[in-house]
Amino acid sequence: MKPLIAPSILSADFSNLAKDIEMLNRSEADWIHADVMDGVFVPNISFGFPVLEQVVKLTHKPLDVHLMIVNPEKFIPEVKALGAHTMNVHFEACTHLHRVVQQIREAGMEPAVTINPATPVSFLSDIIRDVYMVLVMSVNPGFGGQKFIEHTIVKIQELRELIACTGSKALIEVDGGVNAETGARLVAAGADVLVAGSAIFGNENPELMIHKLKNS
């Protein structure tokens, strides 16, 4: 099975976002990955709902919203209003994760749980049957262009085993430092969805890069 490709617009050209979205529309990208940061959960601020409202006007590709914010449940109505396909909340940001996952599903979106590099896969054992997807961070969240953390490969294998032994149907998404080389190894380890920012938008032929990742 070919992986799904979710380009992260964090690395797009914000002075001409429409041009980059048009490129993604023409490309083999499956989803558009949107990184929302609050300067509290992560040490950076990216963009918010006014920007994403413009993005969704320019594309029919499903929106994969990755909220790197505290209290993400407060923004379920706003994410829903965007027409988002998936809403990713961080395990580390939700005291009542089970409730948040149910609320996202009740709002009509696919719930995804994101784990930071230092959060063990085993912490997901009681929520894995309830989620559409797990997003494994392969860098510490907050910035594009960081170096891939090698231990992620082991975590993908562990997550694949947890999914198999619990009968969960969760997809495995990976985010951070994904390029042609790490992407191929992640897919071999069991990843279903590759997020990539700088590897795509920093490439002189981003469409070709998406094609390469798709054929990882």
Ligand code: DX5
């Ligand atoms: C990091 C974000 C990523 C980021 C990935 O906090 O969640 O989605 O855009 O960027 P690259 O692919 O450049 O590591």
Ligand code: ZN
């Ligand atoms: Zn992300």
